[in-house]
Every structure is written in C-alpha cells, then in structure tokens.
Amino acid sequence: MQNYNVNIELSGDRFSVTYILSGEEDVARIIAKHICVEQTVEFPEELLPDGDIRRHIVGRIESFTALGHDKWKTEISFANETSGFELPQLLNNIFGNISLEPGIRVDNLSLSAKFLSCFRGPRFGREGIRTLVRVPHRPLLSTALKPMGLPPAELADLAYQFALGGIDIIKDDHGLANQPFSTWSERVHRCTEAVARANAQTGYSSIYMPNVTAPANVIEKFAYQAKSIGVGGLLIAPGLTGFDIVRQLASDANLRLPLMSHPAFLGSFVTDPFSGISHRVLFGQMMRLAGADATVYPNHGGRFSFTEDACRSIVEGATTPMGHIAPIFPTPGGGMTQERIPEMIKMYGREAIFLIGGGLFKGVGNITENSKRLLNVVTEACVNL
Amino acid sequence: MQNYNVNIELSGDRFSVTYILSGEEDVARIIAKHICVEQTVEFPEELLPDGDIRRHIVGRIESFTALGHDKWKTEISFANETSGFELPQLLNNIFGNISLEPGIRVDNLSLSAKFLSCFRGPRFGREGIRTLVRVPHRPLLSTALKPMGLPPAELADLAYQFALGGIDIIKDDHGLANQPFSTWSERVHRCTEAVARANAQTGYSSIYMPNVTAPANVIEKFAYQAKSIGVGGLLIAPGLTGFDIVRQLASDANLRLPLMSHPAFLGSFVTDPFSGISHRVLFGQMMRLAGADATVYPNHGGRFSFTEDACRSIVEGATTPMGHIAPIFPTPGGGMTQERIPEMIKMYGREAIFLIGGGLFKGVGNITENSKRLLNVVTEACVNL
Numbered sequence: 038m039q040n041y042n043v044n045i046e047l048s049g050d051r052f053s054v055t056y057i058l059s060g061e062e063d064v065a066r067i068i069a070k071h072i073c074v075e076q077t078v079e080f081p082e083e084l085l086p087d088g089d090i091r092r093h094i095v096g097r098i099e100s101f102t103a104l105g106h107d108k109w110k111t112e113i114s115f116a117n118e119t120s121g122f123e124l125p126q127l128l129n130n131i132f133g134n135i136s137l138e139p140g141i142r143v144d145n146l147s148l149s150a151k152f153l154s155c156f157r158g159p160r161f162g163r164e165g166i167r168t169l170v171r172v173p174h175r176p177l178l179s180t181a182l183k184p185m186g187l188p189p190a191e192l193a194d195l196a197y198q199f200a201l202g203g204i205d206i207i208k209d210d211h212g213l214a215n216q217p218f219s220t221w222s223e224r225v226h227r228c229t230e231a232v233a234r235a236n237a238q239t240g241y242s243s244i245y246m247p248n249v250t251a252p253a254n255v256i257e258k259f260a261y262q263a264k265s266i267g268v269g270g271l272l273i274a275p276g277l278t279g280f281d282i283v284r285q286l287a288s289d290a291n292l293r294l295p296l297m298s299h300p301a302f303l304g305s306f307v308t309d310p311f312s313g314i315s316h317r318v319l320f321g322q323m324m325r326l327a328g329a330d331a332t333v334y335p336n337h338g339g340r341f342s343f344t345e346d347a348c349r350s351i352v353e354g355a356t357t358p359m360g361h362i363a364p365i366f367p368t369p370g371g372g373m374t375q376e377r378i379p380e381m382i383k384m385y386g387r388e389a390i391f392l393i394g395g396g397l398f399k400g401v402g403n404i405t406e407n408s409k410r411l412l413n414v415v416t417e418a419c420v421n422l
Numbered sequence: 423m424q425n426y427n428v429n430i431e432l433s434g435d436r437f438s439v440t441y442i443l444s445g446e447e448d449v450a451r452i453i454a455k456h457i458c459v460e461q462t463v464e465f466p467e468e469l470l471p472d473g474d475i476r477r478h479i480v481g482r483i484e485s486f487t488a489l490g491h492d493k494w495k496t497e498i499s500f501a502n503e504t505s506g507f508e509l510p511q512l513l514n515n516i517f518g519n520i521s522l523e524p525g526i527r528v529d530n531l532s533l534s535a536k537f538l539s540c541f542r543g544p545r546f547g548r549e550g551i552r553t554l555v556r557v558p559h560r561p562l563l564s565t566a567l568k569p570m571g572l573p574p575a576e577l578a579d580l581a582y583q584f585a586l587g588g589i590d591i592i593k594d595d596h597g598l599a600n601q602p603f604s605t606w607s608e609r610v611h612r613c614t615e616a617v618a619r620a621n622a623q624t625g626y627s628s629i630y631m632p633n634v635t636a637p638a639n640v641i642e643k644f645a646y647q648a649k650s651i652g653v654g655g656l657l658i659a660p661g662l663t664g665f666d667i668v669r670q671l672a673s674d675a676n677l678r679l680p681l682m683s684h685p686a687f688l689g690s691f692v693t694d695p696f697s698g699i700s701h702r703v704l705f706g707q708m709m710r711l712a713g714a715d716a717t718v719y720p721n722h723g724g725r726f727s728f729t730e731d732a733c734r735s736i737v738e739g740a741t742t743p744m745g746h747i748a749p750i751f752p753t754p755g756g757g758m759t760q761e762r763i764p765e766m767i768k769m770y771g772r773e774a775i776f777l778i779g780g781g782l783f784k785g786v787g788n789i790t791e792n793s794k795r796l797l798n799v800v801t802e803a804c805v806n807l
Contacts, residue, residue, distance in 0.1 A: 043571060043572060043573070043576070044601070045571060045573070045603040046602070047603075069675040071725075075725070076597075077568030077569075077570050077571075077597065078568060078569050078570050078571065078597075078781070079566075079568055079569065079570070079595055079597060079779070080569035080779075080780050080783075081780045081783065084780070084783050084784065085569060086569075086572075089571065090569055090570075090571035090572070094569070094570055094571035104791065118601055118602050118603060119570060119597075119601065120599075120601075121599040121600045121602075123599060123600065123636065123637050124601035124633070125599070125636060125637060125659075125662040125663060126597075126600075126601075126662075127660055128662055128687055129596070129597060129599070129635070129659065129686050129687060130597075131689050132687060133596065133597070133661075133662070134596075134658070134685075134686055134689075134726075135688035135689070136661070136687050136688060136689030136690050136693075137685060137688075137689030137691070137692075137720055137726045137727070137728075137756075138726060138727055139687065139692070139693040139694070139727060146794070181464075183463060183464055183465050184462075184463030184465035184470060184471075184475055184479070185462050185463050185464070185475075185479055185504060186428060186430060186462075186463065186474065186475035187428060187471075187475070188428070188430065188480035189431075191428070210464055211514070211518065211519075212461075212462065212463075212464060212504075212511075212514060212515075212518070214505075214506040214508060214510070214511035214514070215506045215508065215511075216503055216504065216505075216506040216511075217431070217503050217506070218430040218431070218432075218503060248714060250510055250511070251508065251510060252508050252509065252510060252515070252643075252666050252669070252670065253638075253664060253666040253667040253669070253670045254670045257639075274510075274514065274518070276518075276521070277510040277511075277514055277518070277664065277665075278510060278664045278666070279638060279662065279663045279664030279667070280662075281637050281638040281662075281663070282638040282664070284637070285637065285638045285639045287477055292642060300522060301514050301518035301519055301521070302513055302514060302517060302518050302521050303521060303522075304452065304519075304520070304521030304522030304523065305521050305690045305691045305694075305697060305699070306690045306696040307522075308521075308522070308523070308524040308694065308697050308698075309524070309690075309693065309694045309697065312690060312693050312694065313690040313693075314690070333520055340456075340460070341519075342520045342522070342524060343522075343525055370524075394464070394465075395464070395465050395466045397467070398465075398466065398469050399466060400471065408599055418450070
C-alpha cells in the first residue's frame with residue numbers, strides 16, 4: 038500500500054478540538070500525535086499511502102502550549118469530511134478511541150460556521166422557550182414530578198399544584214419511565230390535563246415535559262404521542278439514549294417541541310478533571326449541537342460535586358456564539374432551594390432555568406404556596422436586573 | 423404528602439448492584455444510603471409517603487463490607503419494577519445520577535433469572551457466530567478495514583485479500599461511517615461482494631461486518647440494507663448510539679445478524695479505577711445484556727491502558743452464567759500482532775475473537791500471506807488446547 042497515492046476531494050475546511058494533556062512534555066507531544074492518528078486512520082503511520090490521507094485525513098496539531106504543572110493544551114484539527122457531517126461520527130472523531138486513555142480531556146470545540154450549517158441545533162433555544170411559556174424577562178422556573186412510585190393520578194395532582202403556583206416548566210423526574218406503577222401513557226395524559234386545567238385558572242402558560250428516555254424503538258413514538266396529547270416539551274437523557282436521537286427530535290419539523298436534556302449516566306465524562314470531556318463541551322456545546330433547548334446539570338453547592346467554575350463553563354458552552362446555533366438555557370438543579378435564588382440570580386442573571394425539585398415540598402406551606410413564594414422571590418429579585 | 427399511604431403492586435423480586443465506594447467508613451455509609459435514594463425516588467427521605475415507596479422503591483443496602491484502604495463494597499438492591507423492565511431505565515437505576523459523583527464505581531450486576539427473562543440478550547452468542555463462520559474450535563480471527571480515507575474499491579480489495587487469507591470476520595474500522603470519500607452504501611456493497619468472491623475461491627465462510635454506528639434515524643435502515651446486501655453481521659458502538667439500539671437490533675426477528683460492539687466513546691467510564699463502571703460490567707455484562715454477540719476492547723499491552731486483570735474481568739462478564747443470556751465472545755484488539763498470539767491463546771483459550779488490524783499490514787508478506795500465516799499460527803497453537 039505504501040506505493041500508491043490516494044487523492045480524495047476535500048473542502049479544506051476543518052473543525053478543531055482543544056485537548057488538555059497530562060504528563061511530561063515529550064510524553065504529551067507523543068500523545069498529541071497519537072490523537073491525530075487514533076481518531077482518524079487508526080493505522081501505522083509509516084504504512085499510510087501517500088497523498089490526501091496522510092496530508093489531510095490524519096488529524097493536524099495546530100498548536101501545543103504549556104499550561105504549567107505538566108499540563109498541556111493542544112488544538113488538533115480534522116477535515117470536516119471525516120465526520121461525515123453526522124453527530125455520532127463527529128463525537129467519535131472528537132473522543133472515540135482516545136476516551137479509553139486517561140490523561141486526555143476534551144476542553145473545547147471549534148466548528149466553523151460552514152460546518153455548523155450541517156446541524157440544525159436547537160429548534161427553540163432560549164427565546165423559543167420564553168415565547169412558549171410567555172415569560173419574556175425573568176429566569177424561568179422548573180420542577181420535577183416525584184417521587185418514583187407515585188401513581189399517575191398523584192403525579193398529576195402534583196403537576197396541578199405546581200402549575201397553580203406558577204412554575205413555568207413541570208417535568209417528569211428523569212427516573213419516571215414506563216413503570217408498571219406509573220405507565221408512561223397514563224401519566225402523560227393525566228399530567229398534561231392537570232397543567233392545562235391549572236393554566237385555565239391562573240392565566241399562566243405553564244408547560245409539562247414528560248420524559249422520553251425510553252427504548253430506542255419507542256422514543257419517536259412517545260414523542261409524537263406526547264405531542265398529540267398536548268405536552269409543552271420533552272425531557273431526554275442523551276447519556277442513556279445516545280446524543281443523536283436529540284438531534285433527530287429537534288430536527289423533526291412535524292414535532293416542534295422544545296427539548297430539555299438531563300445529565301444522567303454522563304457524569305463519568307467529567308468527574309476526573311484530567312480525563313474525559315469538559316463540562317463546557319459536554320453539557321454546553323454538545324447538548325446544544327445535538328439540539329437541546331435547555332441543559333440540566335447539578336448546580337454547585339447542591340447534592341453533587343460540580344464547582345462554580347464548572348457551572349460557569351457550562352453557561353459559556355450553552356450561550357457563546359456558535360455559528361447559527363441558538364443559545365440555550367443553562368438549567369442548574371440538583372438540590373436547589375428557594376434560599377439559593379438570590380445567589381443563583383447573581384451568578385446566572387436572567388438567562389437560566391432554575392430547577393427546584395424536592396425543595397418545593399419542604400417549607401412551611403403547601404406545594405402551591407411554596408411555588409408562588411418561589412415565583413415571587415424570583416420576580417422581585419429580578420426587578421433590578 | 424407525609425400523611426398518605428401509597429401502596430403499589432410489586433413482585434418482590436429485586437436486582438442488585440455492587441458498588442465500590444471510596445472514603446472513610448462514615449462517609450461511605452452515607453454515600454451508600456444516598457445511592458438508595460438518588461437512584462430511585464430522588465426525594466427528601468423524611469417527606470416520602472408511608473407504604474411501599476419508602477419500603478420497596480427506595481434502594482436497599484443488602485451488604486456493606488470493608489475492602490481495606492478506605493475502600494468499601496456495598497450491594498444495593500432495587501425493585502425490578504423500578505427499571506420498567508427496559509434497558510435505558512435499568513442503566514439509569516444502576517448509574518444515572520450517581521455517575522455525577524466521583525468515588526462510586528459499579529462493580530457487578532446481579533440480575534435474577536426471572537428479571538433476565540425480560541431481556542433477549544445476544545441472538546447468536548459464541549456458538550451462533552461459530553456456526554456462521556464454520557469454525558467449531560479455534561479462536562476466531564477478525565480484522566478491520568482501514569485507513570479512513572480509502573475509497574470503497576480499495577477497502578473492498580483489502581477485504582478480498584483478508585478473506586483469501588482466511589480471516590473469519592472482516593469488519594469496518596469503527597471510524598468508517600458515511601463519509602463523502604467512502605459512502606456507506608457503496609462500501610457495503612463492494613466489501614460484501616469481495617468477501618463472497620474470496621469465499622467462493624477458498625471454501626471458507628468469512629463474513630463482513632459493516633459499521634452501523636450512524637444517526638439514530640438511519641441505524642435500523644442501514645441494518646436492513648446491510649442484511650439485504652448479504653453482510654454477515656454488524657459493528658456498532660453503543661457509546662455513540664446508546665445501548666438500547668443494540669437491544670433493538672438483537673431482538674429483531676427479521677434481522678437476525680450477529681452484532682459486534684465497539685468501545686468508542688465509553689472509555690471515561692473505566693479510566694478512573696474508583697469511579698465509573700467496572701470493565702466487567704461495561705464491556706461484559708452490559709454489552710451482553712444489550713445483545714452484542716462479541717465485545718471489542720483494547721487488550722492489555724497494546725496501544726491502550728487496560729490491565730491484564732481488567733481484560734480477564736471482561737471475559738468473566740462476557741461469559742459467566744447469567745440466566746438464559748448466552749455467553750459472548752471477548753474480542754481483544756487495539757494494537758495486537760501475530761507475535762502476541764501464543765500469549766493471547768494462553769490467556770483467552772479458544773473462546774475469543776482475536777482482532778488484529780494494522781498488524782496484518784506489517785510483516786514480510788502481502789496481506790493475504792500475512793493473514794494465512796496468522797491463521798496457521800492460531801490453528802497450530804490450538805492443537806494442544
């Protein structure tokens with residue numbers, strides 16, 4: 038094979054990935070070269086045919102700089118065509134085989150406007166969701182129906198109480214699937230009806246988002262059923278379903294429902310700070326590229342271990358300019374309470390969805406009263422924003 | 423809510439997960455309790471309604487033992503019903519939210535025969551694949567078509583040469599998707615034809631497995647197209663597509679093609695030894711439960727960092743008794759060469775697929791000669807097995 042020349046048509050446009058590498062400089066430089074090969078040709082370099090494969094298909098080190106403490110930052114570019122302009126293969130390019138090696142962390146993605154034009158991204162984005170729930174200015178409020186085990190009628194009653202209290206987005210807890218004690222169809226019918234009934238009383242436009250994290254052959258069917266029942270959006274956990282079904286749902290012109298992504302089963306990508314994928318990329322850029330309109334993650338200081346910096350980087354990934362791809366809502370949750378609101382507003386401003394689950398069950402009042410109080414706190418805290 | 427009683431029908435059968443926890447004993451005990459709540463009700467325990475939710479839906483600590491060095495092993499059981507008897511929700515039960523916390527590692531799954539009866543598992547298993555390639559005794563040989571960038575005609579020529587040399591399973595490299603320089607459909611047609619042509623000459627029953635790691639709305643279509651073209655199996659990377667599509671393909675009685683799983687994008691689950699999911703569970707039990715018939719992973723001593731122990735544990739997960747679920751083929755690869763064969767046979771015995779990619783391009787002969795030599799080495803080394 039060494040002796041023949043392969044020429045293929047390539048646009049010359051490339052996407053690039055910034056990786057943080059750990060180790061001494063000579064090792065890190067070897068790893069950078071290794072990424073170029075492993076993420077593309079996976080082939081002994083000396084045996085590659087001459088021509089375009091060697092010149093353009095193998096990844097290219099665009100920069101390599103020291104971060105100190107045996108940490109290095111390298112930007113590696115890949116021909117757009119290696120992705121086939123498809124999300125699963127793009128993820129594979131970025132971190133397929135090298136996910137198997139410790140000491141490599143995906144830090145940032147840089148995709149040209151031209152490349153991004155191959156991806157629809159979120160159909161609604163922040164503005165689309167605001168229009169839907171008719172809340173133009175303040176941060177939105179979301180809560181989760183739980184605990185798992187409650188029958189649909191009880192969950193619907195909770196949904197009704199939350200909606201009466203003015204919670205904008207009432208979603209299934211991500212552990213509500215299609216269990217015998219709460220089947221998907223009955224739950225979605227009842228909760229949708231309950232939220233509509235509350236809206237008729239309050240004049241609000243609260244929406245219900247059922248969980249469609251379901252078997253692969255069921256997700257689309259559930260999404261359409263949910264649409265016909267009259268839900269306001271869908272919750273999905275790409276760690277469990279794959280990222281590409283999010284893209285499929287977001288791209289479907291007949292569906293047109295906002296999508297909220299949940300981080301379940303994705304934590305291992307971020308827990309080791311020197312391996313895996315950065316919070317910014319995973320919960321920001323990737324969710325957005327896939328087409329989520331809101332990205333749920335555990336806020337710092339809650340039940341989970343995300344730092345404040347990690348949360349800020351998610352906001353960055355969810356909102357900084359990215360070609361035609363709309364900014365989406367960071368949706369911090371995971372043990373948040375009403376008491377955290379002033380501080381959350383200080384950190385996130387108005388462009389966020391605050392997800393408060395169990396916290397609304399606590400406190401002095403009933404659920405509707407607690408929800409109303411939360412809404413008041415947020416509304417008042419935003420007057421000066 | 424505290425004051426009402428929820429009673430739901432549950433079979434009493436429970437599945438259990440063994441977790442390894444890190445930290446001092448009191449912290450580890452708190453984490454164990456936390457897992458019980460977080461992976462089910464996700465709700466302030468003191469506010470749970472009385473009755474079955476508190477008694478049976480919340481996870482239950484079955485054991486908690488010291489491993490030494492601030493490591494602890496705890497077995498936690500969950501009502502089968504919490505999974506909805508569906509794979510995505512089962513994975514969510516096992517490691518959904520707690521994936522977001524370092525210091526928790528899924529070590530083993532224990533599922534009753536009754537629970538397992540809800541899952542088909544692999545359609546072929548080791549024996550089914552052996553029948554297909556007509557190799558009753560020795561380890562099977564597999565290789566990958568690459569490098570990315572070659573046009574379909576060149577890849578088909580490689581497939582032909584490998585098949586002439588007697589390689590049993592010739593698969594797409596996992597980076598071959600549907601790129602403009604090698605479209606999926608043309609590649610699959612040409613490679614299938616090439617392997618059939620070689621079989622007609624040799625009398626062997628080599629099979630070609632194209633990669634169906636594709637957009638969510640395309641995978642099933644590709645699988646059926648591949649079937650009608652005459653392929654012998656399919657390659658898929660569940661880290662990129664989600665695990666459940668593997669189950670869907672394996673369960674499809676009209677498809678009936680063996681499935682080989684690829685580990686791309688899954689490495690972050692295993693790289694930190696004290697967080698994530700064990701090699702045994704991820705590449706053994708989960709792949710098998712999903713329905714893969716062969717599970718690819720990087721062998722120790724190759725281009726990746728898996729230890730020999732990790733590889734042995736994958737074999738364990740892939741083959742130890744698991745209800746009616748058939749044992750599947752461990753498929754070690756990742757930089758293997760002919761020289762490693764005697765040692766690989768010593769470690770794996772005959773019940774494995776040896777995946778040798780780039781290594782077959784090296785050496786003194788051409789690809790067919792190298793493949794023949796490899797087949798001879800394996801056949802001879804197996805005489806005394």
